[in-house]
Amino acid sequence: MENFSIRSVQKKIKNGELHLKSIVGEFIGRIEQRDDLNAFLAVYKNAALAKAEEINNKIRSGNAGSLAGAVIAVKDNMAFKGGQLSCASKILENFVSPYDSTVAKKLTAADAIIIGKTNMDEFAMGSSGENSSVKPAKNPHNTSHVPGGSSSGSAVAVAANMCTAALGSDTGGSIRQPAAFCGIYGMKPTYGRISRYGLVAFASSLDQIGPLANSIDDLAVILQAISGNDVHDSTSAPEPVPEFSSRFSESIEGKTVGIPRQYMTEALQPEIADAINSTKAKLIAGGVKVVDVELKMLDYCIAAYYIICTAEASSNLSRYDGVRYGFRAENAKELDEMYTQTRVQGFGKEVKRRIMLGTYVLSAGYYDAYYRRALKARTLIRQDFENAFKQCDLMLSPTTPTTAFKLGENINDPLTMYLQDIYTVSLNLAGLPGLSIPAGRDSAALPIGLQLIGKPFDELSLLQTGYFLENTPDN
Ligand code: GLN
Numbered sequence: 001m002e003n004f005s006i007r008s009v010q011k012k013i014k015n016g017e018l019h020l021k022s023i024v025g026e027f028i029g030r031i032e033q034r035d036d037l038n039a040f041l042a043v044y045k046n047a048a049l050a051k052a053e054e055i056n057n058k059i060r061s062g063n064a065g066s067l068a069g070a071v072i073a074v075k076d077n078m079a080f081k082g083g084q085l086s087c088a089s090k091i092l093e094n095f096v097s098p099y100d101s102t103v104a105k106k107l108t109a110a111d112a113i114i115i116g117k118t119n120m121d122e123f124a125m126g127s128s129g130e131n132s133s134v135k136p137a138k139n140p141h142n143t144s145h146v147p148g149g150s151s152s153g154s155a156v157a158v159a160a161n162m163c164t165a166a167l168g169s170d171t172g173g174s175i176r177q178p179a180a181f182c183g184i185y186g187m188k189p190t191y192g193r194i195s196r197y198g199l200v201a202f203a204s205s206l207d208q209i210g211p212l213a214n215s216i217d218d219l220a221v222i223l224q225a226i227s228g229n230d231v232h233d234s235t236s237a238p239e240p241v242p243e244f245s246s247r248f249s250e251s252i253e254g255k256t257v258g259i260p261r262q263y264m265t266e267a268l269q270p271e272i273a274d275a276i277n278s279t280k281a282k283l284i285a286g287g288v289k290v291v292d293v294e295l296k297m298l299d300y301c302i303a304a305y306y307i308i309c310t311a312e313a314s315s316n317l318s319r320y321d322g323v324r325y326g327f328r329a330e331n332a333k334e335l336d337e338m339y340t341q342t343r344v345q346g347f348g349k350e351v352k353r354r355i356m357l358g359t360y361v362l363s364a365g366y367y368d369a370y371y372r373r374a375l376k377a378r379t380l381i382r383q384d385f386e387n388a389f390k391q392c393d394l395m396l397s398p399t400t401p402t403t404a405f406k407l408g409e410n411i412n413d414p415l416t417m418y419l420q421d422i423y424t425v426s427l428n429l430a431g432l433p434g435l436s437i438p439a440g441r442d443s444a445a446l447p448i449g450l451q452l453i454g455k456p457f458d459e460l461s462l463l464q465t466g467y468f469l470e471n472t473p474d475n
Contacts, residue, residue: 009069065111079198091346101198118153148178173424180449191431192237195230258293258392307374314358
């Protein structure tokens with residue numbers, strides 16, 4: 001496969017060595033050829049080819065945007081005007097978006113081509129891609145294994161070279177975990193770094209959009225283009241956006257990286273622990289100080305996350321009532337029956353499980369016992385990170401406890417599935433940025449991913465450390 005990284009493509013088009021149409025054609029060919037991977041729910045073939053002509057001309061004449069030459073796949077929970085917005089749910093199967101999300105607007109304004117909408121776990125609830133109501137996406141490294149979730153299609157599309165890069169959303173790990181399982185880079189920025197306007201809400205206080213890519217360079221360029229404060233999202237942050245795209249390659253010498261002691265348990269797949277150790281050695285050789293840090297709240301993260309995210313989901317998903325959006329059950333005799341039947345038929349099993357759990361933890365009598373306590377745990381988790389960050393600039397941890405598991409292996413055991421998120425959910429609870437980077441393969445040749453954890457709004461240190469590791473060969 002040729003190097004289709006954004007900057008190299010721009011250079012080649014400018015020199016007349018390459019035409020953007022042939023790149024788009026190659027990606028579309030790959031999408032069609034690997035249809036068995038179930039990465040996409042919609043492909044905008046003709047629109048993408050037409051756009052390629054226009055953007056190629058812009059690059060040649062020197063007035064193109066920063067993402068000219070990039071072909072981007074977008075998770076099907078972000079609005080793109082005139083396109084479907086299904087969240088891989090039957091309840092939104094025929095819904096067409098009347099407007100653009102802020103990220104779609106920013107991508108287009110920077111001259112990226114949006115190639116299509118990617119498969120996902122229904123309403124972004126899942127860790128394997130198997131909760132898609134349409135079809136489960138498959139891991140391109142071994143199709144009997146899951147690609148991770150919920151941004152499964154986005155990770156598959158990038159790993160199988162069906163696009164330059166993709167956008168995903170991450171509520172408890174859904175960018176980082178599939179990136180790890182598919183052997184690519186995936187960044188969940190700080191909460192508020194990127195506008196959520198036009199992202200279908202799952203758990204609003206945890207949801208964050210971010211890029212998945214084959215290199216740190218591409219990741220930085222895309223992050224640069226989509227970050228920033230937005231009048232349409234009052235939770236987007238006024239913080240200035242650093243120069244990610246020009247500063248990601250700066251040296252990390254002299255930085256301190258913490259490794260949370262509690263994360264290195266028996267339950268961790270030994271090959272992932274080995275990857276942590278060899279990464280640690282590379283960092284030390286590069287002049288980085290590595291220290292042990294304490295994150296004592298690890299045992300409470302999953303419980304707090306699944307109470308808070310289900311509570312918020314039960315509220316957010318109450319809007320799908322058969323009246324305003326998408327699917328409506330037929331033959332109901334009364335209004336109540338129409339609501340009930342629409343939701344019974346329109347939502348899948350996991351979504352219903354979460355609506356019920358969330359309604360329960362918010363109900364009078366249980367609110368104090370569950371929801372309020374989960375919020376208190378959330379505060380303690382945030383403080384845990386604040387204390388640990390007194391000793392280091394960033395942290396290194398596993399992204400997941402295991403490499404990609406088999407399709408069907410965990411789907412009937414929700415608790416085991418939820419434990420997949422042990423290393424990722426705490427960052428969403430604390431609002432911190434996290435970057436999953438590829439770190440070799442296990443004995444079955446499945447990718448291993450490691451997570452870099454940053455202080456609030458310090459995505460730059462994560463990119464710089466990721467870049468150092470990307471360019472430091474294993475010895
Ligand atoms: N796997 C987690 C869940 O099922 C995270 C999902 C996400 O980040 N969207 O909730």
